[in-house]
Amino acid sequence: MQEPKNDPPSARTRTPRSNRERTEATRHALLEAARALFVSKGYGDTSTPEVSVAAGITRGALYHHFVGKRDLFRQVLQRESQSVREDIVAATPPDLSPQAALTVGAQAYLRAMTVPGRTRLLLIDGPAVLGLSDALAIDEAHAGDTLYEGLTAALGDAPDVDIAALAKLLSAAFDRAALEIDAxxxxxxxxxxxxxxxxxxLVASGG
Structure with missing residues (x-):
């Protein structure tokens, strides 16, 4: 009688990846490859075939996940902006006062923007490729949203201040600061x- 095979423990316990895991892995590989190429070559000089080759994934698979290069670029920017938001949130634990959280979060933003290639993607190529309004919408949904929330908490009922307008003006100042550091x-x-x-x-508002 043939003896049963003694498979290695890793082979016995390994389970196949689910369709969702494979999908997420494919998207991740494409986004990583696209980010690297957009940073090193720029949007205009990057092609979808190059992204596919760099990711080790077929071009057909790329177009299964993304409408085209512009959509791929948008998704790279959204992921990048989300990472900035996560860094700000991580730096501002809930036990901080609203005023301290605003100050610490502001510095966290500037640190987050020093990740290589991030300033170019979000503040230079983003508006150029997607248009200023779309690029601002991505920011306002992520990092810009944390600034608005921080100002609202820190300033409270500050008289004669439109917090939404103030958040946009301060956001522009922070973006310029990030560009200065990057330069x-x-x-x-x-x-x-x-x-x-x-x-x-904070002083002007009595905070």
Whole structure:
């Protein structure tokens, strides 16, 4: 009688990946490959065949998950902006006062934007490729939303202040600060200047 095979423990316990896991793995590989190419070559000089080759995935699979290069780029930006939001949330635990959370979150944003390629993707190529309104919408749904929430909590019922308008103006200032740092400015001085600006906003509102 033939003896039963003694498969290695890893072979006996390994389970096949579900369709959802395979789908997520494929999307992840495509987004990672696309991000690297968009950063190194720019949107205009990156092609979907290059992305497919870099990801090790067929071009047909790419178009199964994304409508085209522009949709792929949009998804890269949304994921990048979501990562910025997650970094801000992680840096501002709930036991902080609203005023401290606003100050700490502001610095967390500037740190998050130093991830290589992030400033170019979100603040330069994003508006150029998608248009300013679409790029701003992505920001307002993620990092910009944390700024609005932080201002609302920190300022409370501050008189004569439109918090939504203030959030957009401060967001523009933070974006410019991130661009300055990315261009080689003294990061510490830029962060201190933005911290000063946030303090002035809190003082002016009585916060």
């Amino acid at each position: 080689g400015a003294d990061a510490q001085r830029v962060r201190e200047a933005m911290g000063w600006l946030i303090e002035r906003v």
